[in-house]
Amino acid sequence: MATSIPARGAPGSKPGRRVPKAMSPGRQAWRSRLWRFDDKASPYAYIAPFFLVFGAFGLYPLLYTGWIALHRVEMISLDRTEWVGWENFSRILQDPEFWTTVGNTFVIGVISTVPQLLVALGLAHLLNYKLRASTFWRTVILTPYATSVASAALVFALVFRADGGLLNWALDFIGLGDTNWANGHWSSKIAISVIVIWRWTGYNALIYLAAMQAVPSDLYEAASLDGASRWQQFRNVTIPALRPTILFTIVISTIGSMQLFGEPLLLEGGTIGAQGGNEHQYETLSVYLYNYGWKLGHLGPAAAVAWAMLALLLLIAAINWLVGRSVRKTSA
Amino acid sequence: MTTTSPVTAPDHRQASRAAVPGTPSRRSRFKQGAGRQHHAGPFAYFALAVVGIGSLFPLYWTLVAASRTQDEVLDTTPPFVPGGNLFNNLEAAWEQAHLGKAIWNTLVVSASITAATLFFCTLAGYAFAKMRFKGRGALMTAVVATLTIPPQLSVVPLFMMMSDIGWGGQLESVIFPTLVSAFGVFFMRQYLSEALPYELIEAGKVDGANNLRVVWSIVLPVARPAMMVLGMLTFVQAWNDFFWPYLALNQENPTLQVALGQLSASYVPDQSIVMAGALISTLPLLVVFVVFGKRIVGGIMSGAVKG
Numbered sequence: 001m002a003t004s005i006p007a008r009g010a011p012g013s014k015p016g017r018r019v020p021k022a023m024s025p026g027r028q029a030w031r032s033r034l035w036r037f038d039d040k041a042s043p044y045a046y047i048a049p050f051f052l053v054f055g056a057f058g059l060y061p062l063l064y065t066g067w068i069a070l071h072r073v074e075m076i077s078l079d080r081t082e083w084v085g086w087e088n089f090s091r092i093l094q095d096p097e098f099w100t101t102v103g104n105t106f107v108i109g110v111i112s113t114v115p116q117l118l119v120a121l122g123l124a125h126l127l128n129y130k131l132r133a134s135t136f137w138r139t140v141i142l143t144p145y146a147t148s149v150a151s152a153a154l155v156f157a158l159v160f161r162a163d164g165g166l167l168n169w170a171l172d173f174i175g176l177g178d179t180n181w182a183n184g185h186w187s188s189k190i191a192i193s194v195i196v197i198w199r200w201t202g203y204n205a206l207i208y209l210a211a212m213q214a215v216p217s218d219l220y221e222a223a224s225l226d227g228a229s230r231w232q233q234f235r236n237v238t239i240p241a242l243r244p245t246i247l248f249t250i251v252i253s254t255i256g257s258m259q260l261f262g263e264p265l266l267l268e269g270g271t272i273g274a275q276g277g278n279e280h281q282y283e284t285l286s287v288y289l290y291n292y293g294w295k296l297g298h299l300g301p302a303a304a305v306a307w308a309m310l311a312l313l314l315l316i317a318a319i320n321w322l323v324g325r326s327v328r329k330t331s332a
Numbered sequence: 333m334t335t336t337s338p339v340t341a342p343d344h345r346q347a348s349r350a351a352v353p354g355t356p357s358r359r360s361r362f363k364q365g366a367g368r369q370h371h372a373g374p375f376a377y378f379a380l381a382v383v384g385i386g387s388l389f390p391l392y393w394t395l396v397a398a399s400r401t402q403d404e405v406l407d408t409t410p411p412f413v414p415g416g417n418l419f420n421n422l423e424a425a426w427e428q429a430h431l432g433k434a435i436w437n438t439l440v441v442s443a444s445i446t447a448a449t450l451f452f453c454t455l456a457g458y459a460f461a462k463m464r465f466k467g468r469g470a471l472m473t474a475v476v477a478t479l480t481i482p483p484q485l486s487v488v489p490l491f492m493m494m495s496d497i498g499w500g501g502q503l504e505s506v507i508f509p510t511l512v513s514a515f516g517v518f519f520m521r522q523y524l525s526e527a528l529p530y531e532l533i534e535a536g537k538v539d540g541a542n543n544l545r546v547v548w549s550i551v552l553p554v555a556r557p558a559m560m561v562l563g564m565l566t567f568v569q570a571w572n573d574f575f576w577p578y579l580a581l582n583q584e585n586p587t588l589q590v591a592l593g594q595l596s597a598s599y600v601p602d603q604s605i606v607m608a609g610a611l612i613s614t615l616p617l618l619v620v621f622v623v624f625g626k627r628i629v630g631g632i633m634s635g636a637v638k639g
Contacts, residue, residue: 035542042543046459047471049452050512054478057509061486061493068488078492119383126380129372139625140384142632146617147391148572150592151610155390157596158397158603164406166393202387203632210633230370251480259482262574262593269596286484286575293488294579303488310485317480 062310068303075297088304092292098305100280101288102312104189108284109257112193117249120201121242124208125234138209141202149262152199157267160191182268188282195263200256204249211245212238247324254316258309261286285309394614397607398422405604421608425595429609430584434591437503438613441577441587442570444507449566450559452512457520458551462528472521478514483576491579505580506587510570516562523558523634524551561631564624568617588613 069089072082092098127137144152159166160181168178181187215238223233239246264282265273274295276283283291285305293302372380397405399418404411425431459465460472494505528551536546552559574589581590592609595601621628 038543040465043459043463043465043468046455046463046547047517050456050475050514050517051471053452053509053512054514057490058478058481058486061489062481064489064493065486068492073492078495123380123383126372126376129370129376131372131376131380135626135629137380137384138629139621141380141387142625142629143391143618143621144387146568146572146621147614148589148592148617149574150572150589150596151394151614152390154592154596154606154610155394155397158405158607159390159393161406164408164410166410169408169410198386198390201383206629206632213633255480255482259484259575261484262578265578266593266596269601270599273597289484289487290579293491299488299492306485306488309482313480313482 065303065306068300069307071300073299073303075294075299078299084300088300089308092301092304092308097280097283098288098308101276101283101285102308104276104280104282105258105260105284105312108189108192108196108260108282109254111189112196113250113253113257115193116197116201117204117246117253119197120204120249121208121246123201123205124212125238127205127209128212138206141205143202144199145203147199149195149199150266152195153263153266156191156195156198156263157269160194160267182277182282185279185281188267188277191267192260192263192282195267196257196260200253204253207249208242208245211242215241243327247320251320254320255313258313258316259286260284261290265290285312391614391618394607394610397604398611400604402602402604405607417604418608421605422612424602424605425609425612428598428605429591429595430586431588431591431609431612434586434588435612437585438571438588441503441506442567445510445570446563446567448507448511449513449516450563453516453520453562454552454555454559455547456512456517457522458524458528458547458555460517460521461525462530462533462551475514475517479518487576487579490576494580501580501582501585503581503585506573506577509576510573513566516566519562520555520558524555527558528554558631561627561634564620564628565631568620568628571617 068081070083070085072084072087074080123141127134127141131137162168162178162180162182165178165181167181172178179187181191219237219241220233223237228236261284264276264284264287267273267282268277272278274287274291276287276291285308289302289305289309292305293299396411396414398421399414399416400411401415401417404415404417456475460468460475490505490509491500494500494502499505499508532550532554533546536550541549572589573587574593577587577590578593581587583591583594586594592606592613595609596606
């Protein structure tokens with residue numbers, strides 16, 4: 001590409017078809033300068049919208065959040081701000097509810113991500129067989145992905161409902177008695193995780209499937225010629241080849257689980273939902289932020305929660321990185 | 333697989349070399365990809381059927397619950413087939429949650445976000461894939477890095493900014509922050525760097541086309557299949573977006589998801605009416621899925637391999 005672009009319209013080069021041959025030197029120079037400007041500026045113009053939108057609605061608010069976190073800002077008077085220093089931070093850090101939500105977010109994150117990715121891996125393995133109607137199966141397992149978080153949470157709210165819930169009916173039917181799912185500390189977190197797992201397993205399975213199909217088949221041939229069983233092939237060929245993809249899905253799922261909002265908000269709905277259960281047993285950080293900022297109307301502490309989330313994300317990223325490094329070391 | 337393999341060389345590199353001019357059967361296996369040599373057994377179909385039923389049942393039950401009365405839904409023996417109360421529930425949901433307005437708003441929001449995302453992401457993807465400029469690598473890394481920033485971190489000032497410029501509670505406040513997505517830029521870049529040959533761009537330039545002209549007459553036609561997929565993924569995402577719209581919009585001017593959230597948050601929500609709302613908000617996307625499922629699946633998979 002570099003060979004042809006400078007030649008275009010430049011003096012002495014083969015003129016393009018549409019460039020008139022009899023052109024005054026001045027016009028030709030002007031024209032070639034225009035071309036060069038077009039080539040220099042166009043790429044920046046094409047990528048500018050992304051950076052403008054991100055700057056205005058992503059980066060700027062992100063930094064602005066830090067400023068608000070140091071101020072008193074109320075929902076009822078958004079234009080009045082008052083410097084309070086670290087008060088918002090000390091307020092949330094001393095709030096036991098905050099630490100409950102940190103723990104909840106972490107627990108729900110683990111019990112939704114780990115089973116989800118394991119099942120997705122198994123599913124991808126099944127989908128990787130020679131199947132009848134393979135597109136049908138892929139579409140079916142992806143359907144939950146097309147369901148909104150609100151719809152999914154509301155259906156599962158009915159499934160997990162204490163009185164007249166579908167799951168309790170089924171448990172009762174096989175003689176296991178009923179559980180007040182939303183009230184229990186573990187059962188409510190499991191309920192939230194089930195919604196997450198239901199929505200995202202198929203999506204992750206397709207990502208794994210794509211990665212599996214990109215593994216060169218001669219690797220499997222070599223393995224099977226060496227006498228590796230199917231399980232050994234899966235362990236020693238598929239999994240290592242999928243490692244970058246697995247890492248990618250772990251990162252994406254971790255970031256996603258930090259953001260869980262609709263599921264806990266709508267599991268019981270109303271005021272209880274906005275507090276993440278009557279004992280905050282399934283309240284996540286996002287719900288806490290929403291409750292502080294939008295229900296109670298204190299935007300300063302809500303901004304402090306946002307920055308606490310940023311700190312947690314960086315912490316998780318660091319752990320991810322360390323774990324990833326040690327995994328790489330042990331496998332090398 | 334070893335039984336049908338005409339090549340018995342133990343070294344896999346030799347095997348692959350032999351496969352290039354190889355027999356048709358070998359070639360077709362290559363095209364199908366790794367691990368697909370084995371036919372699925374009954375266990376695989378059984379497991380897939382279980383997962384498939386698990387995936388579809390909540391959606392089916394949404395329909396069942398939406399077509400019954402709340403008493404029937406919460407009965408000691410819940411119903412498993414649809415009843416005859418669907419239209420009453422739809423009507424009630426329609427009135428209680430401004431669903432007509434919500435559907436229109438959702439269409440406006442999703443369509444504008446999709447159109448803008450396609451336009452801007454194709455341009456940026458093309459620039460990152462095929463144009464040379466200073467800082468290209470670093471800027472692309474920056475684009476991908478923004479994917480890791482959750483929206484939660486900026487909603488408080490975003491809310492203040494929106495009400496400051498008069499977009500508080502307006503659709504603009506939901507549309508503008510998502511006009512262009514990092515995923516879309518990345519997706520289009522991956523596609524165009526493979527699908528668009530440099531020769532084609534050069535040919536256009538030799539013909540005297542300026543850069544915009546090249547985009548219009550050469551890049552866009554090549555990018556169309558990927559734009560279709562990105563368009564559907566973006567539309568689904570915009571249609572289903574919940575967190576920011578729920579904070580930014582209010583009861584009078586909601587999107588479908590916001591209306592649904594508020595319907596369920598009412599004082600004593602009627603569950604079958606809530607499910608009717610859920611049905612309305614899900615059905616359009618399910619139709620899209622049935623029609624374009626294959627393409628969406630392919631899009632997610634093609635985006636994944638290169639990611």
